[in-house]
Amino acid sequence: MPTGYRMGSTRISLWAQAWPARTQFALGSWQEALETAERAAARLAGAGIEFVRPMAHWTGAQIHALRGDWESADHHLRQSAVGLHHYEVMAVPAALARAQVAEARGEYARAVEALAPVVRVPHRACIDEPGLWPWPDVYANALVMTHRVEEADAFLTPYEKLAEARGHRSTLARLGLVRGRITAARGDVTAARERFETALAHLAGLPLPYDRARVNFAYGQTLRRAGKRRDADTVLKNARDAYSTLGARTYVERCDRELQAGGVNSSRGVPALSRLTAQERAVARLVAAGASNQRAASELFISVKTVQYHLTRIYAKLGIRSRGELAARFREDADGTGR
Known part of the structure; x- marks a missing residue:
């Protein structure tokens, strides 16, 4: 549909820019996504249509955080902020923006805190439906990374069942990333490998480079922690290449640190x-x-x-x-x- 304002509804025009920005982000066209989001934000500034505001700024916050532009990311977070009693269509993207910026910073406790209001929403059908708001994997991953493994397991299970019932492959891949971390945290590295490989198989043929990079990064981290350094090196390099192509400097640097920690084919550095x-x-x-x-x-x-x-x-x-x-x-x- 047309994304320009053509003597019609400003609200529809704004929605018609906010959602394609998410699509462009998922497809890896981040510069286009950012430009789309910025156009929506600029139009929104004079429109006064509050309930579109968090959605319009979510993509900008996430992309700038992944690029390491924290000042711009924080600007979008401020613009997307909402109170406790706003509509779900406002609260969920605002919470996701905060959580994904926190995840990019490696601040997983803050990611849990950001998504806690979404967990408490009483009417859940639209919020939990796979493919609409990609929040359950972000929340569950943050639980694992803050050593709340059993809580993450209990939280994740119903979402896995729903995604399986829907046959929603990208959601199964994102949730599979977390299931792999949980399985490894319980000491079963072989089963964890299978979980990660299944997650990657779900993404096979899907044009979702960021999701694939994210699975590979978690997979590589898990292998390195388990002492499988050579295997971790290969997987982490795949993640690094994908992040580099996307321009996700924050995660390129994190991949580099993981590769250095693994010590495979790395130089000894300065004296x-x-x-x-x-x-x-x-x-x-x-x-x-x-x-x-x-x-x-x-x-x-x-x-x-x-x-x-x-x-x-x-x-x-x-x-x-x-x-x-x-x-x-x-x-x-x-x-x-x-x-």
Whole structure:
């Protein structure tokens, strides 16, 4: 349908831009999606049609976050914000925007918090229907990443059954990503592999590059944590290539950190860092860049205690005693003055 305003309904014109922006995002045409969303946002500024506002800004918030443009992402989040008692058609995209920006930052507790109001909505038929609002996998994934595995399992099961009943392949793939994480968290890596491979099979032939990259990223993280470094290296490189093509700089950098942590085919780097293991280098880079222990743990899919253990060894190997000294050592190495 025409997306321009042609002496008709402003409301319909805005909807006719907001939904194609989501379609363009799903298909990997992110620049077109962003331009479509920006046109809708510009038109909305003078229209005063409030219930379209969150939908119009959702895509902009997500794309800017995935590109690492946090200032622009936060601008769209502010524009999409709603209160507790707004219509579901406003509340759900607003919550998804907040959750997906938080996920891009690696702040999974905030993603859980953002989607909590959606979980509590009493009338659920349209909200839970596969293919409309892609929120259950984002929420369940954040639960797993915040170590709430049993809660994630209980939450996920009815959505898996509904998606299976509908035969909705992309939803099954997104939920399969989380099921793979849950299965691995319970110690069954072989079954987790099968879950991830099934998720990728659901996406076969579908033009959904971001969904495929997201499954591969979770798959690679899981394999690396299980010690399957060479297999993880292959899967993570697939994810990295897809994210790079999309322009998702945030996740390209996260893939690079995962690959460095795996240590397969990676160089030892600058002289001071050559004393560290691959996992220690990954932790050191994040902490030196200002990440908290919790953030580093989430980024590398390891426990906070493991981060603390690695930091103790890093400090001992490098002869330093603080995060400030670690950051200074990285600066020295970047300048070529490290020892």
